Amino acid sequence: MKYIFVTGGVVSSLGKGLAAASIGTLLEHRGLKVLMQKFDPYLNVDPGSMSPYQHGEVYVLDDGAETDLDLGHYERFTSAVLSRINNLTSGQVFDAVIKKERRGEYLGKTVQFIPHVTDEIKGRIHQVTESHPDVDVLITEIGGTVGDMEGLLFLEALRQFALEVGKEHVCFIHVTLLPYIKAAGEVKTKPTQQSVAKLREIGIQPDIIICRTEADLDEDNRKKIAMFCNVDRKHVVAFRDVAHTIYECPLDLRRDKIDRLVVDKLGLGHTPTPALEDWEHFVQRVIHPKHKVTIAVAGKYTELQDAYKSIYESLIHAGAHHDTKVQIVRVDTEAVEDDGARAVIGEVDGILVPGGFGDRGTEGKILAAKYARENKIPYFGICLGMQIATIEFARNVCGLKDANSTEFDKSTPHPVICLQEEQKGIQDMGATMRLGSCESIVLAGTKTAELYDHKDHIKERHRHRYELNPDYHERLQQAGMVISAVSAKEGLVEIIELPDHPFFIGSQFHPEFQSKPNFPHPLFAGFVMAALDHAHHNG
Ligand code: GLN
Numbered sequence: 001m002k003y004i005f006v007t008g009g010v011v012s013s014l015g016k017g018l019a020a021a022s023i024g025t026l027l028e029h030r031g032l033k034v035l036m037q038k039f040d041p042y043l044n045v046d047p048g049s050m051s052p053y054q055h056g057e058v059y060v061l062d063d064g065a066e067t068d069l070d071l072g073h074y075e076r077f078t079s080a081v082l083s084r085i086n087n088l089t090s091g092q093v094f095d096a097v098i099k100k101e102r103r104g105e106y107l108g109k110t111v112q113f114i115p116h117v118t119d120e121i122k123g124r125i126h127q128v129t130e131s132h133p134d135v136d137v138l139i140t141e142i143g144g145t146v147g148d149m150e151g152l153l154f155l156e157a158l159r160q161f162a163l164e165v166g167k168e169h170v171c172f173i174h175v176t177l178l179p180y181i182k183a184a185g186e187v188k189t190k191p192t193q194q195s196v197a198k199l200r201e202i203g204i205q206p207d208i209i210i211c212r213t214e215a216d217l218d219e220d221n222r223k224k225i226a227m228f229c230n231v232d233r234k235h236v237v238a239f240r241d242v243a244h245t246i247y248e249c250p251l252d253l254r255r256d257k258i259d260r261l262v263v264d265k266l267g268l269g270h271t272p273t274p275a276l277e278d279w280e281h282f283v284q285r286v287i288h289p290k291h292k293v294t295i296a297v298a299g300k301y302t303e304l305q306d307a308y309k310s311i312y313e314s315l316i317h318a319g320a321h322h323d324t325k326v327q328i329v330r331v332d333t334e335a336v337e338d339d340g341a342r343a344v345i346g347e348v349d350g351i352l353v354p355g356g357f358g359d360r361g362t363e364g365k366i367l368a369a370k371y372a373r374e375n376k377i378p379y380f381g382i383c384l385g386m387q388i389a390t391i392e393f394a395r396n397v398c399g400l401k402d403a404n405s406t407e408f409d410k411s412t413p414h415p416v417i418c419l420q421e422e423q424k425g426i427q428d429m430g431a432t433m434r435l436g437s438c439e440s441i442v443l444a445g446t447k448t449a450e451l452y453d454h455k456d457h458i459k460e461r462h463r464h465r466y467e468l469n470p471d472y473h474e475r476l477q478q479a480g481m482v483i484s485a486v487s488a489k490e491g492l493v494e495i496i497e498l499p500d501h502p503f504f505i506g507s508q509f510h511p512e513f514q515s516k517p518n519f520p521h522p523l524f525a526g527f528v529m530a531a532l533d534h535a536h537h538n539g
Contacts, residue, residue, distance in 0.1 A: 001129050004139045005158050007206070009146045009195025010177040015213050015249070017070030019175050019239060020141040020530035021077035022250040024431055026259035028078050029274030032136040036074035037086045037128055038067070039121070040143040041150035044062035045091040049066035049430050056306025061086075064436025070141060072310050076516050077250070085131065088124050091148065096120055113153055121157035122164075136268065146174070147198045158413045159203040171265045173238070174199060174206035176327035178213045178221070187213060189225050196229040207265050208235045208258065213316055216240065222329030235261055245286045245316065247517055250279060285320040292325045293349040293531040298368040300361050302330030307352050307436040311382065314515035315352075318524035328361045333364030341371035347538070348501075350378040350531035355387030355463070355510060360415045366392045380523065383464050386496060386506025387417045390468055390476065393498075398479045400472075401451045407466050416476070420492075433465045440485040440494040440509075447505065448484035448495050451526040458485065460494070468493035468508070 004023065008016040015039075017316050025032045041049075047055045048066030059072040059427040065084030075082055097120050101111050129138055142158070144151040164168040176192040185255050192211060199206060209229055210215055217238035226233040235254040242248035253259075253275070263271055295315060301307035310330065319326040329348060336344045341364075345351065353365050368531070369392040372379035381389040387405055394403035394416045401411070405417030426432045444456065452458055468476075473483060473493070478482035485495035485507075507523060515521035520528075 001135065001169070002213075002268060003125070003161070003165065004137060004173060004262060004266075005162075005170065006139065006141045006173045006175060007146050007155070007199065007204075008142070008144070008175045010179075010191040010198070012145055014175050015239065015246075016175045016176055017073050017141055018246055018249045019173075019210055019253065020070070020139050021073040023173070023237065023258060023262065024074060024078035024080065024139055025279065026254055026274055026276075027137055027139075027262065029276050029279070030259060030263065030271035031060050031135055032268065033273060034078050035066075035086075035132050035135040035138045035353060036071070036078060036082065037088070037125075037138060037139060038070050038379075039154050040068055040089045040141060041148065041154055042089055042143075042495045043091045043094070044089060045095060045430060046087070046089060051352060052301045052304055053361055054305065057309045058463070059310065060461045060510060062459075062461060063435040063471055064462075066435065066463070067261070068143070069306060069479070069510065070143075071308050072313070072513070075513075076228045076313060086125065088121070090153070093117060093120050093124075093153075095418040114156065117153050121154055121159050122418040125161060129441065130245075133513050134262070137262075137322055139265070140277040146195055146202075152202070155199070155202050155204060162204075168267060171208065171262055172206045173197075173208045173210060173262075175210040175212065178211045178217065180214050187221055189221055189228070192225055193311050193329060205230060207231065208237060208261055208392075208396070209376045210239045212238045212239050212241075213239050220319045227341065237261070245283060247279070247283050247286060247316075251283065253277065277445055278518055282320055285323055289325040290323045291530065291532055291535070292327060293319075293422040293535045294327045294329055294347075294532060295350040295352055295528075296329045296331045296348040296368070297352050297354060298331040298333050298336070298345070298365055300333065300356050300358075301355045302332055308512075310510075310512035310515070311352065311460050314512040314521055314524045314527065317517055317520040318528040320517070321520045321525050322528050322532055324528060326528060326531075331368065333361035333368060336359070336364035336367050341367045345371060348377065349534040349538070350482050350527060352527070353382065353388050355383035355385065357384070357407075362388065362405075362408050366395070370396055371502060373498065376502055376534075377507070378502075378527055378534055380503070380527040381506035382512065383462075383508060383510055386508050387466060387468070389504070389506040390416055390481075390496060393476060393479070394472065398475055400475070405466055414472070416469050416472045417466045419465060419488075420467050423465050434462045434467075437461050438509075441488050441489040442485045442495075443483070446484035446501065447497050447503070448527075451522045453535065457488065460507070460511060460512045462509045464508065468496070502533065503527060 006020040057069045063083045067087040315326040365388045394400040399416040403414035404412035496506045511521045511523045
């Protein structure tokens, strides 16, 4: 087993997660089996209870773990199968240490940051590798920036870890920023030097330095960084701003042969230089599509780039599959409440209502769903978006006045969306939703069945509390709604569709967590196809 540790310096948002994921892509294409993991130094046990404003999207794994959105990059860029042990936070570390102390497991010793907390961190790395004995390389990204007090214990643990397993099995990669000072017309290396100095102070000498640059990295700067940071010149790798899509990142990092450097450092022998044809082909289709569609995403956090990350990525995957650029229009549903759907959304080829919590903007989402249904605009509702479509249909087609979800209106006369019995008594907010992958049965002869290639069983990931109320199934069905998939275990509604519409589908689960480049999710692929048809007929 070999280990790569990816740290970051100078500033956050450097694309450290993408760099780690891209190294994963390149190593996999060399035929190595890769696993990925993220350490997050914050004190929350998981990001499940954090606001999207703080944290962006919460990415859900098969086992129901609510994790950092970088794990989404890892799953999209590699074929690694991730579970809750692949995302460790300080919250989890301290929780474990304190529980052990209460159980008396430290046998009367004084419990200290070193060794008890650092042992806990190292223990997690061993736990991950032991549960995946077939893996060649474990890539661990450390969240935050070197120099933060929060990250110190993680870095100290890694320093110890490298010493214990042998430095020849470990590769430290530090991602930094080379700012360009416009007035001077110069790229500056000093922040990089200082950040590496900070890392060396902790006892970690990076083997490779990845420099984020707007422009190119010239020879002089490369030499300078090499000299002051104590690495070979070839080990200073440029990571340029990619022009079109994040999927160019592995191709960019390959230019300075990062995968070769890693393989050599770790003594991984003669693995073939990756061809990456499938990846290049995908990138080409993203960059030079033949067609174009416009999709309105009508959600609460539309101004936040990261809040619906996996949805935007899934639209890119589905778009590439159909040789189509998906132009996204972000719609503020509170504006829809004020000015109406036609005025705010206008002419689009599809409307997507993403997941969400709380009632702000929900009436606007209901108007957006109505607009899509009545005007035969393709509609795709995800989780909350499916519940919204159900409320709209109940109110305006079934004539159930004031139908609503009990999440938004506790005293609605028609709770078409409500809590299941087992959710009712729950007090804790963290990790108490219906979470993770579960199996559903697809109804034959439906649009859903067609999209899933007539599979009768599917597995999708969930993150929600509320469900379509079984008391209303019949009334909705009588009015023309089709329940096209139900959960295998409890018979809960998983997918709804309207057959007399070109594409009107809502899924209670989150399909966006299972879409990859070259393997678009069938529901996204179907939605973009329908949008393309809409564009052809209307343009
Ligand atoms: N708020 C809704 C629920 O809890 C939808 C959740 C979501 O969209 N992820 O059921």
